[in-house]
Amino acid sequence: MSASPPIVEMRGVVKRFGDLVALDGADLVVQEREIHALIGENGAGKSTLMNVLYGLYRPDAGTIRLRGQEVRLRSPRDAIASGIGMIHQHFMLIPPLTVAENVVLGDERSGPMLGERRLAARVRELEDRFHISVDPETKVEDLPLGLQQRVEILKVLYRGSELLIFDEPTAVLTPQEVDELFVIVRQLRDEGKTVIFITHKLREVFAVTDRITVLRDGRNAGNLLTKATNASEIARLMVGRDLKPPAARTPVQSSGTALEIRGLQAKSDRGAEALKGIDLTVNAGEILGIAGVSGNGQSELAECILGLHEPTAGTILIGGADIAHDDPKRTRERGVAYVPEDRRAEGLVLAFTVADNFILGKQDHAPFSHRGVLDSDVISANGDRLAKEFDVRPPNARAIVGNLSGGNQQKVVLGRELSEQPKLIVVNQPTRGLDIGSTEYVWERLLEQRARGCAVLLVSSELDEIRALSDRIAVMFEGRLVATLPAAEATEERLGLLMAGHTEGAPA
Numbered sequence: 331m332s333a334s335p336p337i338v339e340m341r342g343v344v345k346r347f348g349d350l351v352a353l354d355g356a357d358l359v360v361q362e363r364e365i366h367a368l369i370g371e372n373g374a375g376k377s378t379l380m381n382v383l384y385g386l387y388r389p390d391a392g393t394i395r396l397r398g399q400e401v402r403l404r405s406p407r408d409a410i411a412s413g414i415g416m417i418h419q420h421f422m423l424i425p426p427l428t429v430a431e432n433v434v435l436g437d438e439r440s441g442p443m444l445g446e447r448r449l450a451a452r453v454r455e456l457e458d459r460f461h462i463s464v465d466p467e468t469k470v471e472d473l474p475l476g477l478q479q480r481v482e483i484l485k486v487l488y489r490g491s492e493l494l495i496f497d498e499p500t501a502v503l504t505p506q507e508v509d510e511l512f513v514i515v516r517q518l519r520d521e522g523k524t525v526i527f528i529t530h531k532l533r534e535v536f537a538v539t540d541r542i543t544v545l546r547d548g549r550n551a552g553n554l555l556t557k558a559t560n561a562s563e564i565a566r567l568m569v570g571r572d573l574k575p576p577a578a579r580t581p582v583q584s585s586g587t588a589l590e591i592r593g594l595q596a597k598s599d600r601g602a603e604a605l606k607g608i609d610l611t612v613n614a615g616e617i618l619g620i621a622g623v624s625g626n627g628q629s630e631l632a633e634c635i636l637g638l639h640e641p642t643a644g645t646i647l648i649g650g651a652d653i654a655h656d657d658p659k660r661t662r663e664r665g666v667a668y669v670p671e672d673r674r675a676e677g678l679v680l681a682f683t684v685a686d687n688f689i690l691g692k693q694d695h696a697p698f699s700h701r702g703v704l705d706s707d708v709i710s711a712n713g714d715r716l717a718k719e720f721d722v723r724p725p726n727a728r729a730i731v732g733n734l735s736g737g738n739q740q741k742v743v744l745g746r747e748l749s750e751q752p753k754l755i756v757v758n759q760p761t762r763g764l765d766i767g768s769t770e771y772v773w774e775r776l777l778e779q780r781a782r783g784c785a786v787l788l789v790s791s792e793l794d795e796i797r798a799l800s801d802r803i804a805v806m807f808e809g810r811l812v813a814t815l816p817a818a819e820a821t822e823e824r825l826g827l828l829m830a831g832h833t834e835g836a837p838a
């Protein structure tokens with residue numbers, strides 16, 4: 331094979347943020363027409379390296395060559411002009427506009443001159459070529475997340491990108507949407523595009539990528555051919571040690587009901603019936619897993635328990651008291667901890683430090699304040715301790731949370747919520763965005779809480795997580811719990827069918 335130069339060759343890239351060295355001489359070499367996995371622990375520098383390639387960050391040292399030509403990318407505009415496109419995780423679409431309008435928006439070549447019809451036709455052409463299906467004339471606000479992501483992909487393709495960067499694209503997708511995304515990504519490659527794919531899920535690395543770059547602490551820890559490696563080799567390169575087998579679980583030491591929900595109904599924020607009569611109990615010392623494709627009412631359920639969403643009917647009993655209409659503060663005072671699904675919007679104040687985020691909601695009480703005066707020594711000592719315990723990187727409690735990597739932000743929420751002695755923990759997608767080692771750590775902490783008699787309501791769309799942790803598993807579909815099974819009887823297949831709406835006994 332004649333050696334054509336790689337489409338991307340980044341060498342010796344250094345990027346500092348103040349004293350913090352995010353990239354410490356990192357290399358990335360990507361060949362044309364390959365799907366290249368970029369993996370590594372939380373804070374390893376993956377997003378930073380991609381932000382350098384996309385022209386968002388200026389590197390402090392290092393070179394970038396595109397097809398052999400050295401380039402200087404001063405802004406995303408430069409990157410786009412060089413054929414680089416980024417599919418953002420927080421979609422940057424304009425909800426009231428149609429798919430087609432969003433796709434061409436901001437592209438000077440088309441502008442408002444193009445009529446609605448022509449515009450839709452152009453977008454349809456792109457869709458056919460790349461096997462991406464989404465109606466160009468639908469408004470973006472009416473699309474589920476999986477389809478919004480397709481609009482982002484079309485937008486990037488419309489600008490003529492040859493290289494597409496996906497930063498944790500599957501974190502917000504349902505298992506079915508993930509499979510559909512893989513089909514699209516393979517089609518992109520078959521049509522001559524190159525893809526960089528960041529993920530924490532090794533299953534995805536093996537399902538869709540050709541080659542792998544592993545980053546650790548801002549440096550290269552490995553460069554592998556996907557076909558020629560395996561999960562434990564990758565894990566060792568990422569984490570620098572072997573992963574432990576999951577902790578053996580002690581049988582439930584139940585001592586009564588911690589949470590009892592009867593006939594709970596609620597509407598979604600958009601007015602639809604989100605909960606259509608939920609009955610469940612969680613015992614002390616037990617983990618009840620709620621499996622289901624997200625968007626079937628799980629978030630409303632969690633928010634109703636926490637007092638963040640107003641039920642329209644039903645009761646929520648904790649220790650005999652109905653808390654269905656209590657405010658979040660009172661509910662928390664009853665010993666309920668909460669890890670929300672959307673950490674950036676609900677779990678954190680991004681402009682605050684790590685130490686301050688660790689005491690959110692606890693700032694009015696001892697030991698963090700006395701007679702209304704905050705005790706900054708206690709707050710900072712607490713911050714240092716939790717940052718260390720939950721492996722927040724960098725372990726600096728004075729860092730601003732908004733500057734942390736996605737996975738490290740999640741660790742701050744977990745550290746705050748799991749560090750007390752709650753009676754009930756409600757967790758929604760607790761390990762989303764976490765690397766393998768941190769996921770393992772969080773699972774252990776949840777099992778530890780269970781062992782000390784805490785009740786845990788675990789909402790997750792990850793079947794592996796549900797099955798690894800739960801004593802009983804309930805499946806949620808369209809606002810109802812369609813089945814509750816002991817964990818031992820919940821095979822992946824059975825859960826998958828229930829999640830897709832096939833009730834047991836009915837023909838599949």
Ligand SMILES: Nc1ncnc2c1ncn2[C@@H]1O[C@H](COP(=O)(O)OP(=O)(O)OP(=O)(O)O)[C@@H](O)[C@H]1O
Binds near residue numbers: 351374375733737
């Ligand atoms: N704008 C910034 N200011 C200060 N520090 C930053 C900034 N952006 C990133 N960092 C730091 O740089 C390091 C690398 O972060 P980066 O976001 O690249 O990690 P990552 O590999 O994408 O991790 P994750 O898997 O958690 O998303 C982290 O320690 C992070 O806190």
Ligand SMILES: [Mg+2]
Binds near residue numbers: 736
């Ligand atoms: Mg990242």
